[in-house]
Amino acid sequence: MTEKNKLFELLVKELNSDLTEDEKNLMGKSLQSDNSFSKQYHTLKEFWNRVHPREASHRIIEKTEKKLEFTHQSNPKKSNIFIYKIAVSVLLLISLLLSGLLFRTQQNxxxxxxxxxxxxxxxxxxxxxxxxxxxxxxxxxxxxxxxxxxxxxxxxxxxxxxxxxxxxxxxxxxxxxxxxxxxxxxxxxxxxxxxxxxxxxxxxxxxxxxxxxxxxxxxxxxxxxxxxxxxxxxxxxxxxxxxxxxxxxxxNGIVSFYNEELFNIALELERKFDTRILVSHNEVGKLRFTAEFTDEPLDKILHLLSEAKAFSYDISNQGILIRSVK
Amino acid sequence: MPFSKQSIHLISEGNEKKFRSLMEFISDDLFLFAMGFVRKKEIAEELVSDIFVKTWENRSNLTEIENLKPYLFVSVKNSCISHIRKNRKENLITLDGFDDYMVPSVDCPESEYINSEKLSEIYNAIEQLPPKCKLAFTLAKFNGLKYKEIAEIMEVSEKTVNNHLVFALKKLAEKLGVRKKRQPKHSTLKQASLFSF
The missing domain is CATH 2.60.120.1440 (Jelly Rolls)
Structure with a gap:
C-alpha cells in the first residue's frame, strides 16, 4: 500500500510539475507491471489535462469599469481638455461619415x-x-x-x-x-x-x-x-x-525544433515531406527534442532523432510508424 | 504578464489599461471560484467586481502585497463567505463555506479513457472528498493554481496541499471501478486525522 502511495505522489507531481528521469522510470515500470494502476493513471491524467470547466460568460469587467467610471479614451477627470476632446472627436466623426459617403464607391x-x-x-x-x-x-x-x-x-x-x-x-x-x-x-x-x-x-x-x-x-x-x-x-x-x-x-529552409514534443515534430515532418507519420506510443510522442536540420532527407532526420532519444521507426509505402524500443 | 512587478507598479500609479489587462487575465478564474460558493451568476459577478473596485481604490498600496493573485482569491473567498453568512436564515455552527463548495461543471471530451460515464464516476468521487481536500483539488485542477498559491488561499502549508491532492487522486482512482477487490472503508475518523495538520 505504501508503494501505491508513492505512485500517487508521483502522479500528482507529474500533473503539477515535472518528474525526474528516475521517477519517470519508476512510473514507467509500474505502468507496465500493474494493469489496473495503468488504467487509473491514464484516466486520471486525461481527466486532469483534457477536461475543462465549461466556458462561463460574465460581465465582471464591464461592471467594474462602470463602477469606476473608466472611459479609456479620455482622462477620467472632467477637464476642459476632456470637453475639447469630445468636440474634436465629434467633428472627426462627422467628417469621417461625410468622407465615407463621398468615397463609398471608390475605396470602400x-x-x-x-x-x-x-x-x-x-x-x-x-x-x-x-x-x-x-x-x-x-x-x-x-x-x-x-x-x-x-x-x-x-x-x-x-x-x-x-x-x-x-x-x-x-x-x-x-x-x-x-x-x-x-x-x-x-x-x-x-x-x-x-x-x-x-x-x-x-x-x-x-x-x-x-x-x-x-x-x-x-x-x-x-x-x-x-x-x-x-x-x-x-x-x-x-x-x-x-x-x-x-x-x-x-x-531559410531550415527545419528546427526547440524542446518540442515528438507528436508535434511528426506533424511538421508529415507536412514538410508530404507523408503519413504515426506515433504509436504516448510515451514516445511525449519525448522532447531540440534540433536543427538543413536540407536533410526525412530518413536522415528520423535516424538522427532516434539516436538522440531512443525510439524505433519503420518506413513503408503507407508512411512511417514510430514506436518505442523495448 | 499582468501580475508582473512592473504591471502592478503601473497599476498602483493609476494605469487603467494595465488594470484592465489584469482583470481580463484573472476574472474568469475568480468568477469560477466565486460561483463555487454562491452559485448564482449575478451574485458572483457582483462580488468579484466589488473586489476589483476595492483593489483599484486601494491601488496605492498594491505594491506592498507580496503576491497579488492569491490575495485576490482570498478576498473573493472572504466576501463570498460573508455573503453566505448574511443570507443564511438560520445560524449554523460551521460556516467556513467549504462544506458545500460546488465543483464547476465541465465539457466532456470523448477520448480514449474518458467518456460521460467515467466522468460522472469521477465527479461523484470528487463530491465525496472531504471539503478542504475538494477545494485544494478544485483550485489545482480547475483554476490551475500552483501549490504555493493554493497554500496561501487556504492558509495551510504547501505540504498539506500536496497531501490533499494525493489523497484526492487516490480516492478518485479507487472509485473508477477498475478494481475488483473491495477496499476496507476508511472510517471518517481516520480521514479526519489525515487533514488535521
Missing amino acids: PGTLHDYHCNSDEVKQIELSDGTKVWLNGGSYLFTMEPFSGETRTAKLIGEAYFEVAHNAQIPFIVETPSFKTKVLGTAFTVSSWPASKVQKVELYEGKVKLEPAHGAANGAFLEPGQRAHFYSENGKIIISQTNTDNRAAWR
Missing part, C-alpha cells in the same frame, strides 16, 4: 488580397501598412487592403512570420480558424495548419494577446521568448519558453 473597405505560397518555397511580402510577412510553403494569407477601420486584420491558413509595422491605435490581428493573435507592433510566428490539432504562436519581440475564436474569455498573453501551443480540441493554451536566436528558421 479595401480590396481582397490573397497571398499564396507554393509548397516548396517561402515567400516574403509587404502589406500596405509596411508590415512584413514571410509565408511558409503551402500557406495562404487573406487581407482587405488598404486597411481601414479599427483593426488591421489578416486571415491565415498555414504558417507565417510577421514583423508588424507599429501602430498603437490600430492593432494588427492574425485570425486563424480557432484563435486570434492581437498585436500592436512586434515580431512573431503563427502556425495554424488545417489538419493539425495543435497550433502555435511564437513571440520574439513586443507583446501579443491570444484569444480563442469560440468563447473569447480564456485568452493568454505572451512575452518575448515565449510560445503558446493551442489545442483546438479543448481550447487549452499551454505556454512555454522558446528559442529566439533563430526565429522562423524555415524562412
Whole structure:
C-alpha cells in the first residue's frame, strides 16, 4: 500500500510539475507491471489535462469599469481638455461619415488580397501598412487592403512570420480558424495548419494577446521568448519558453525544433515531406527534442532523432510508424 | 504578464489599461471560484467586481502585497463567505463555506479513457472528498493554481496541499471501478486525522 502511495505522489507531481528521469522510470515500470494502476493513471491524467470547466460568460469587467467610471479614451477627470476632446472627436466623426459617403464607391473597405505560397518555397511580402510577412510553403494569407477601420486584420491558413509595422491605435490581428493573435507592433510566428490539432504562436519581440475564436474569455498573453501551443480540441493554451536566436528558421529552409514534443515534430515532418507519420506510443510522442536540420532527407532526420532519444521507426509505402524500443 | 512587478507598479500609479489587462487575465478564474460558493451568476459577478473596485481604490498600496493573485482569491473567498453568512436564515455552527463548495461543471471530451460515464464516476468521487481536500483539488485542477498559491488561499502549508491532492487522486482512482477487490472503508475518523495538520 505504501508503494501505491508513492505512485500517487508521483502522479500528482507529474500533473503539477515535472518528474525526474528516475521517477519517470519508476512510473514507467509500474505502468507496465500493474494493469489496473495503468488504467487509473491514464484516466486520471486525461481527466486532469483534457477536461475543462465549461466556458462561463460574465460581465465582471464591464461592471467594474462602470463602477469606476473608466472611459479609456479620455482622462477620467472632467477637464476642459476632456470637453475639447469630445468636440474634436465629434467633428472627426462627422467628417469621417461625410468622407465615407463621398468615397463609398471608390475605396470602400479595401480590396481582397490573397497571398499564396507554393509548397516548396517561402515567400516574403509587404502589406500596405509596411508590415512584413514571410509565408511558409503551402500557406495562404487573406487581407482587405488598404486597411481601414479599427483593426488591421489578416486571415491565415498555414504558417507565417510577421514583423508588424507599429501602430498603437490600430492593432494588427492574425485570425486563424480557432484563435486570434492581437498585436500592436512586434515580431512573431503563427502556425495554424488545417489538419493539425495543435497550433502555435511564437513571440520574439513586443507583446501579443491570444484569444480563442469560440468563447473569447480564456485568452493568454505572451512575452518575448515565449510560445503558446493551442489545442483546438479543448481550447487549452499551454505556454512555454522558446528559442529566439533563430526565429522562423524555415524562412531559410531550415527545419528546427526547440524542446518540442515528438507528436508535434511528426506533424511538421508529415507536412514538410508530404507523408503519413504515426506515433504509436504516448510515451514516445511525449519525448522532447531540440534540433536543427538543413536540407536533410526525412530518413536522415528520423535516424538522427532516434539516436538522440531512443525510439524505433519503420518506413513503408503507407508512411512511417514510430514506436518505442523495448 | 499582468501580475508582473512592473504591471502592478503601473497599476498602483493609476494605469487603467494595465488594470484592465489584469482583470481580463484573472476574472474568469475568480468568477469560477466565486460561483463555487454562491452559485448564482449575478451574485458572483457582483462580488468579484466589488473586489476589483476595492483593489483599484486601494491601488496605492498594491505594491506592498507580496503576491497579488492569491490575495485576490482570498478576498473573493472572504466576501463570498460573508455573503453566505448574511443570507443564511438560520445560524449554523460551521460556516467556513467549504462544506458545500460546488465543483464547476465541465465539457466532456470523448477520448480514449474518458467518456460521460467515467466522468460522472469521477465527479461523484470528487463530491465525496472531504471539503478542504475538494477545494485544494478544485483550485489545482480547475483554476490551475500552483501549490504555493493554493497554500496561501487556504492558509495551510504547501505540504498539506500536496497531501490533499494525493489523497484526492487516490480516492478518485479507487472509485473508477477498475478494481475488483473491495477496499476496507476508511472510517471518517481516520480521514479526519489525515487533514488535521
